[in-house]
Amino acid sequence: MELTRTRAILPQVIWHRAVPSTNAALRELALQGEDRAPHGTLVATADQTAGKGRLGREWVMPADTAVAASLLIRGFGKSGLPASWLPLLAGSAVVGALQPLFGEGMRVGVKWPNDVHVRTEADAEEGRVGQKLCGILCEMLPDGSVVVGMGINLLIPEWELPTDRATSLLAAGADVRGAELLTDAAGQDLLDRVLHDVCAGLLRLVELANVDPQAARNRVARHSLTLGTEVRVHLPGDEIVDGRARALADDGSLVVDLPTGGELTVSAGDVEHLR
Numbered sequence: 204m205e206l207t208r209t210r211a212i213l214p215q216v217i218w219h220r221a222v223p224s225t226n227a228a229l230r231e232l233a234l235q236g237e238d239r240a241p242h243g244t245l246v247a248t249a250d251q252t253a254g255k256g257r258l259g260r261e262w263v264m265p266a267d268t269a270v271a272a273s274l275l276i277r278g279f280g281k282s283g284l285p286a287s288w289l290p291l292l293a294g295s296a297v298v299g300a301l302q303p304l305f306g307e308g309m310r311v312g313v314k315w316p317n318d319v320h321v322r323t324e325a326d327a328e329e330g331r332v333g334q335k336l337c338g339i340l341c342e343m344l345p346d347g348s349v350v351v352g353m354g355i356n357l358l359i360p361e362w363e364l365p366t367d368r369a370t371s372l373l374a375a376g377a378d379v380r381g382a383e384l385l386t387d388a389a390g391q392d393l394l395d396r397v398l399h400d401v402c403a404g405l406l407r408l409v410e411l412a413n414v415d416p417q418a419a420r421n422r423v424a425r426h427s428l429t430l431g432t433e434v435r436v437h438l439p440g441d442e443i444v445d446g447r448a449r450a451l452a453d454d455g456s457l458v459v460d461l462p463t464g465g466e467l468t469v470s471a472g473d474v475e476h477l478r
Contacts, residue, residue, distance in 0.1 A: 204391065206247075208399040212406075215244040221266070222246075223253035225273040226342055226352040233275050233348055242277035243406060247398060249385045254354060263365045267384045268358040268373075270394055274402055276349045276409055283413040284420070286349050287470075288455045289341045290317040291423045292408045293351050297337050298426045300400035301355075304377040311336065312428035315448070315457050315474055319355075320428060321375050330478035332428055334370035351405065355397065358382055358390060424451065433477040434459060436469050445477070 204218040222228050229246040232239055251264055251271035264271060274293075280286045294313035301319070302311040308324045314332050317340065322333030340352040356364075356371035357379070364374060372379050372393075382389035412419035424430060429448045436444045436459060444467055446459035456470040 204249075204394070206395045206398060208395045209245065209402060212399060212403055213243045213245050214241045217244070217246045219246070219248040219250075221250035221252060222248045222271075223251070225251060225254075225271045226340060226350050229273040229275055229350050229352075230342060230344065233344055233350065237277065240275055242275060243402070244275040245272060245398070245402060247272040249394070251354070264354055264356070265359055265363055267386050267390075268360070268363070269354060269356045269371070270385065270398065271352070271354050272398060272401070273350050273352045274405060276351055276405075278347075279349060279409055279413070280347070281413070283416040285454055286341070286343060286347075288412065288419070288423070289349050289351055289409075290339045291315075291451070291455050292412060292419065293317075293339045293341070293353060293405055294319050294337075295423050295426045296401050296404035296408055297339075297353060297355065299404045300397055301336065301372070301377070304372060304379070305375070306378075309375070309377075310428075313423070313426050314476070315427065315429040315451075316455070317341075321370060322428060330432065330476065332432075332476040334375065335368055336370060336372070336375070353401065355401075357393060357397065358384060420451065427451075429457065429474060429476070435475040435477055436467065437473040437475065438469070439471060448474070 210216045225246045250266040297319045298311045310322045314320050318335050319337035320333040321336050326333045337355045342350045358373045359371035361374040380389050382393045384390050385394050434448045446461045449460045450458040456468045459467045
């Protein structure tokens with residue numbers, strides 16, 4: 204895969220025709236040292252055969268219609284936000300890359316903590332979060348580096364989506380410029396544009412977070428679909444709590460105002476948007 208735009212901005216791009224997991228492949232390379240895998244190294248594929256999502260869930264992507272991409276971030280958090288913000292920063296970068304592909308009335312945003320959804324005006328009026336375009340999984344390495352894994356649904360037809368809660372650029376009506384598969388010319392161009400814009404955006408946000416953490420936090424908040432909404436939090440141990448998502452804590456956790464007047468800081472758990 205040529206990926207001309209993407210290769211022009213990154214020190215190393217490794218494209219696999221098929222691979223079990225881009226996160227695992229990049230982790231193995233990164234552990235060999237910075238000479239083998241400098242900051243900004245990208246591993247990507249359109250056929251990930253054993254991908255994992257958050258909490259060990261299986262990540263299913265039909266070949267040549269979605270992309271799995273893992274970007275290596277070195278030196279994050281030394282002078283700015285902690286690494287726990289990286290899933291949110293990555294989500295914000297994906298929003299910046301995908302929003303221009305949609306017309307008016309469609310909003311791309313981040314569902315806390317690590318999903319990117321697209322929402323119609325009707326979804327917003329009904330309090331729905333929309334459908335999932337992208338999932339993000341970050342893995343911390345022993346030296347403090349972070350592998351940021353992203354699975355983006357690009358050209359999956361509606362009938363092949365794994366669940367009605369998922370969508371793709373194609374199924375949601377984005378401008379894919381006639382692309383049908385990532386192996387055709389239009390599909391390769393779409394893939395290159397998306398990878399370029401996502402990686403460039405994330406690297407800029409990483410730099411911003413290191414020099415102006417509050418500005419990076421503000422960017423994430425602007426792209427959030429969760430803040431300001433009524434949510435149901437499914438906590439470890441099968442505890443369920445309802446409330447209103449108000450803010451992001453210093454470590455990126457979700458601060459939820461409770462009906463009793465108190466607040467709950469959620470660092471782990473599933474968040475359901477309520478109508």
